Amino acid sequence: MARAYTPKVLTANRLIEGDVVYLNASGEWVLFHDQAWLIEDEAVANTELAKALKLADLLVGPYLANAEMKDGTPIPTHFREEFRTKGPSNYIHGKQEAQ
Amino acid sequence: MYSYSQFDKEFNQQRVSQFRKQVERRVEGALTEEEFRPLRLMNGLYLQLHAYMLRVAVPYGTLNSAKMRMLAHIADKYDRGYGHFTTRQNIQYNWPKLTDVPDMLDALAEVDMHAIQTSGNCIRNVTSDHFAGAAADEIEDPRPTAELLRQWSTDHPEFAFLGRKFKIAITGSETDRAVIKAHDIGLRLRRNAAGEPGYQVIVGGGLGRTPMIGKVITDFLPRADLLPYLESILQVYNVLGRRDNKYKARIKITVHENGIDTIREMVEERFKVQRAQFGGFDQKLLAEIETQFAPPAYVNASLDGFNAAYAADGAFRSFVDTNLAEHKNENYAIVSISIKKHGETPGDATSDQMRVMADLAEKFGHDELRISHEQNVIIPHVHKSNLYDLYKALVGADLATANIGKISDIIACPGMDYCALATARSIPIAQKIAVRFDELKLENDIGDLKIKISGCINACGHHHVGHIGILGLDRAGVENYQITLGGDGSEDAAIGERAGPGFSYDQIVPAIERIVHAYLELRDSAEETFLETYRRTGLTPFKAALYPETKIAAE
Ligand code: SF4
Numbered sequence: 001m002a003r004a005y006t007p008k009v010l011t012a013n014r015l016i017e018g019d020v021v022y023l024n025a026s027g028e029w030v031l032f033h034d035q036a037w038l039i040e041d042e043a044v045a046n047t048e049l050a051k052a053l054k055l056a057d058l059l060v061g062p063y064l065a066n067a068e069m070k071d072g073t074p075i076p077t078h079f080r081e082e083f084r085t086k087g088p089s090n091y092i093h094g095k096q097e098a099q
Numbered sequence: 100m101y102s103y104s105q106f107d108k109e110f111n112q113q114r115v116s117q118f119r120k121q122v123e124r125r126v127e128g129a130l131t132e133e134e135f136r137p138l139r140l141m142n143g144l145y146l147q148l149h150a151y152m153l154r155v156a157v158p159y160g161t162l163n164s165a166k167m168r169m170l171a172h173i174a175d176k177y178d179r180g181y182g183h184f185t186t187r188q189n190i191q192y193n194w195p196k197l198t199d200v201p202d203m204l205d206a207l208a209e210v211d212m213h214a215i216q217t218s219g220n221c222i223r224n225v226t227s228d229h230f231a232g233a234a235a236d237e238i239e240d241p242r243p244t245a246e247l248l249r250q251w252s253t254d255h256p257e258f259a260f261l262g263r264k265f266k267i268a269i270t271g272s273e274t275d276r277a278v279i280k281a282h283d284i285g286l287r288l289r290r291n292a293a294g295e296p297g298y299q300v301i302v303g304g305g306l307g308r309t310p311m312i313g314k315v316i317t318d319f320l321p322r323a324d325l326l327p328y329l330e331s332i333l334q335v336y337n338v339l340g341r342r343d344n345k346y347k348a349r350i351k352i353t354v355h356e357n358g359i360d361t362i363r364e365m366v367e368e369r370f371k372v373q374r375a376q377f378g379g380f381d382q383k384l385l386a387e388i389e390t391q392f393a394p395p396a397y398v399n400a401s402l403d404g405f406n407a408a409y410a411a412d413g414a415f416r417s418f419v420d421t422n423l424a425e426h427k428n429e430n431y432a433i434v435s436i437s438i439k440k441h442g443e444t445p446g447d448a449t450s451d452q453m454r455v456m457a458d459l460a461e462k463f464g465h466d467e468l469r470i471s472h473e474q475n476v477i478i479p480h481v482h483k484s485n486l487y488d489l490y491k492a493l494v495g496a497d498l499a500t501a502n503i504g505k506i507s508d509i510i511a512c513p514g515m516d517y518c519a520l521a522t523a524r525s526i527p528i529a530q531k532i533a534v535r536f537d538e539l540k541l542e543n544d545i546g547d548l549k550i551k552i553s554g555c556i557n558a559c560g561h562h563h564v565g566h567i568g569i570l571g572l573d574r575a576g577v578e579n580y581q582i583t584l585g586g587d588g589s590e591d592a593a594i595g596e597r598a599g600p601g602f603s604y605d606q607i608v609p610a611i612e613r614i615v616h617a618y619l620e621l622r623d624s625a626e627e628t629f630l631e632t633y634r635r636t637g638l639t640p641f642k643a644a645l646y647p648e649t650k651i652a653a654e
Contacts, residue, residue: 013146018147018195018197056128056132060132077576080573083516088193094150
């Protein structure tokens with residue numbers, strides 16, 4: 001039996017601002033993880049990653065990060081990715097300012 | 100204070116305009132990230148978790164008020180109104196936009212500052228004793244040598260692409276406040292029996308994945324031999340140093356694998372050739388540099404006001420007793436300003452605080468400031484008659500925390516709140532420990548105790564040389580904190596011993612509390628420091644306090 005694929009979100013930092021972005025299901029790069037496209041198919045994920053790697057004038061370092069669906073929204077499975085959705089814990093800076 | 104020559108200024112400005120064009124090409128898409136990355140790193144620009152980070156050098160930790168004000172201005176105009184001082188005597192801005200960075204560098208160049216040698220496999224910004232030029236126990240000010248090393252190493256073609264980064268630290272005192280034994284090269288100014296100046300040279304120290312205490316390669320190197328000798332060390336490193344494995348590339352591994360005696364022989368062999376190439380120009384230059392580090396024009400004034408305030412104001416007395424160090428002029432004091440108020444982020448200063456410190460240095464401190472590797476700010480030359488006014492101004496700016504050297508004076512690296520390499524957070528751990536011991540009102544009773552926290556094995560938070568070291572790790576997707584005990588970053592440098600299994604994010608503060616309570620019970624008097632007690636008793640009683648359940652299980 002094929003190994004189950006852990007669903008992924010496609011994420012990167014924006015070239016100019018440096019902030020974290022995610023690919024949504026309409027192909028836009030958005031700021032919030034809960035709007036991200038949870039990709040459940042490995043081949044699709046890899047195709048999207050290959051496309052993102054070509055967006056050099058928009059993104060830095062795109063990669064696929066593990067995530068899961070909870071109550072209808074994708075959430076990260078690792079704490080590092082969870083911190084990336086918010087910002088630092090010592091100040092309300094970064095994305096959490098808008099949340 | 101060293102002021103840049105025309106050559107330095109032009110070099111600095113040229114670098115900025117080159118970088119401006121590189122940024123433009125990157126934004127236009129003419130450079131890929133792969134091509135751009137080494138260029139931005141050469142200019143101190145990193146990409147972290149949430150944003151870019153610009154790391155600005157404060158060479159050998161020395162600043163004046165104009166520089167500090169510029170740092171404040173940059174924090175306001177291009178960042179979030181604060182900066183983070185690091186264990187490398189740098190300042191980091193956590194939120195710059197890529198396209199603003201050339202302007203930030205231009206602003207820095209106006210006050211002879213830059214972000215050169217803050218990244219990459221080159222000889223990094225030289226660090227030094229933060230009490231340099233002021234300490235009572237100093238043999239000689241180490242900063243002229245540090246400046247000579249800066250001029251020698253900046254853009255030195257032979258050392259621009261080393262196997263790995265290379266860090267040099269220098270002190271002019273027998274008391275080591277610059278952690279010289281945990282650097283690739285550590286230098287200590289000293290005099291020989293005839294009174295001639297020279298250096299003890301230590302090589303192969305370093306923290307990180309494989310922590311090592313540096314070894315003495317020569318106990319006394321005559322002053323004029325310094326640059327050819329260092330070049331010889333670097334050449335031997337360039338020949339022997341491993342490039343096959345990043346984790347084995349630092350000179351500490353080269354020294355460890357080849358043995359200090361082999362390295363010494365090879366260096367001395369090289370030195371015969373190198374020495375002949377130095378005709379004395381470097382020594383002339385050093386003499387010129389020295390004139391720019393002349394001691395301040397000390398003033399004379401009555402100490403009556405100071406003595407009266409010291410007797411009358413308890414809070415001032417506690418500040419004086421904790422935050423002041425002995426100055427070489429007995430009417431002066433070295434003032435350490437803690438930027439580690441309980442619950443705040445270690446090493447962070449707001450732009451307003453930077454301006455207050457700049458004003459105070461200008462008004463009361465002969466316009467000099469220092470940044471310490473312990474992430475505090477120092478006004479090194481304050482006449483005692485000015486101390487009370489200075490203190491009151493610090494109180495007004497929320498900068499008068501009297502905790503230097505105490506349990507809440509914690510080194511913490513940025514960890515996973517910012518750093519892309521981190522495996523766990525370190526800042527909130529530092530904040531919680533400081534707040535907890537403040538609540539317990541135990542800080543003064545505990546006395547001197549250095550806690551140092553790193554958010555990954557790279558050890559920027561110097562955890563190996565913390566009396567209590569904390570290393571944040573990722574254990575199966577959960578933050579986990581490993582404790583080491585008995586580390587020491589001083590002249591008696593030692594690497595701390597692993598205490599046992601790590602603790603979760605919620606359990607690490609109670610664990611630290613158990614260690615401290617064990618110390619309070621174990622010490623033979625209030626005078627015996629944590630480190631002394633640890634050295635006397637060893638790990639066992641602390642381990643029993645840390646892991647009480649294991650003891651019960653064994654019974
Ligand atoms: S020790 Fe690790 S987490 Fe901390 S600043 Fe250094 S690289 Fe980042």
